Amino acid sequence: MERPQHYRFHQGQKTLPFSDAEYEARLGKLRAQMAEMGVDACVLTSMHNVAYYSGFLYCSFGRPYAQVVTPTETVTFSAGIDAAQPWRRGYGDNITYTDWQRNNYWRAIQSVTGSGKVIGFEGDHISFAQLGLLDEFLSPSAKKDIAPTTMKLRMHKSAAEIELIRAGAATADVGGYAIKDAIKAGVREVDVAMAGRDAMELEIARRFPDSEIRDTWVWFQSGINTDGAHNPVTTRVLERGDILSLNTFPMISGYYTALERTLFVEEVDAASLKIWEANVAAHELGISLLKPGATCAEVTHKINDFFAEHDLLQYRSFGYGHSFGVLSHYYGREAGLELREDIDTVLEPGMVISMEPMLTIPEGQPGAGGYREHDILVITEDGNENITGYPYGPEFNVVG
Secondary structure, eight states, X not given: OOOOSEEOXXXXXXXXXXXXXXXXXXXXXXXXXXXXXXXXXXXXXXXXXXXXXXXOOOOOTTXXXXXEEOXXXXXXXXXXXXXXXXXXXXXXXXXXXXXXXXTHHHHHHHHHHXXXXXXXXXXXXXXXXXXHHHHHHHOOSEEXXXXXXXXXXXXXXOHHHHHHHHHHHHHHHXXXXXXXXXXXXXXXXXXXXHHHHHHHHHHHHHXXXXXXXXXXXXXXXXXXXXXXXXXXXXXXXXXXXXXXXEEEEOEETTEEOOEEEEEEESOOOHHHHHHHHHHHHHHXXXXXXXXXXXXXXXXXXXXXXXXXXXXXXXXXXXXXXXXXXXXXXXXXXXXXXXOSTTOOOBOOTTOEEEEOOEEEEOTTSTTOEEEXXXXXXXXXXXXXXXXXXXXXXXXXXXXX
16 A cells, blocks of 8 residues: 555634634735745744644644745644644645654655745754754755744734733633632642633633633642742642632633732731732832833833832742743743843833732741732733733732
């Protein structure tokens, strides 16, 4: 039996997160940059770029995936194990590569790019081994790293993206309220987390009945587990007076949104309350600073100054916010739009960014634990719009 190196398997109806016009607009901006850089074809390999330019969010499981964009074509490349799902969930053409011969993935890509062309690649994603295979199979006349360009393009959100992000923020609020209702002394972190996740998945299914339901999660932390923002859920049992971190993360078609709040079980001691209120004040200051013309570094330094005045700056452990869009805890991140000292990006209307100051007080000190508030802000022509609705601060979040 003669088995093909690659083929097209298309069945069912295409169902995409956005309109064809939205994808054409994104591809048009990329193609304009390609023409300016002299790139004949882009070989996009990351989950975030393939999802951004096609709508298809792949599941790698150890296999490589890609999207090739040329001046006239856009084609995703997927493994046979996925059958026609990548075509149904992706804008443009799709080619399936087979496992029968090693490197059929690159043979399939070469069938679209041709040989001897100037190839754009993602330098921050493609592995050294795969870059060698790109050279071997595509024989490029030159290679250019397209990753910084695509990141900058993704940082500016379209109206359609902002609408989806807004729905995600509202869904995160739903998870937050479900978590608050589940909190009481004697329950485990994992039980509270499941209540929030289930509520958000039901809300996504209600709002987006044609979407794929995947990847939504909760990090709910208590006591010492609050010291890090990304600490996984455990089976620790909540106790009266515990500090808590509520973190809800609905995922809608590859788009991440978040709600993060400090809470206490039943009561909060005086030392903890003082630190909590200082972090809330820093949060409110930070929100007031997010406006067009401000740079990420300027915002960061002003919040640093506030914490330094309160002798708390030494307890800050990471930046004060980041961009939102196609990202998750295992792909994406628009690193050019983060509130850090070393980022000079100027805020512009249409950007979406969080404000999320966090202080970690070490165990053994008064007020020990991690304090974090997190809202999502859309930068507007004259300021920002806060699209997070769940309340922050002691008045609402001493619960149980």
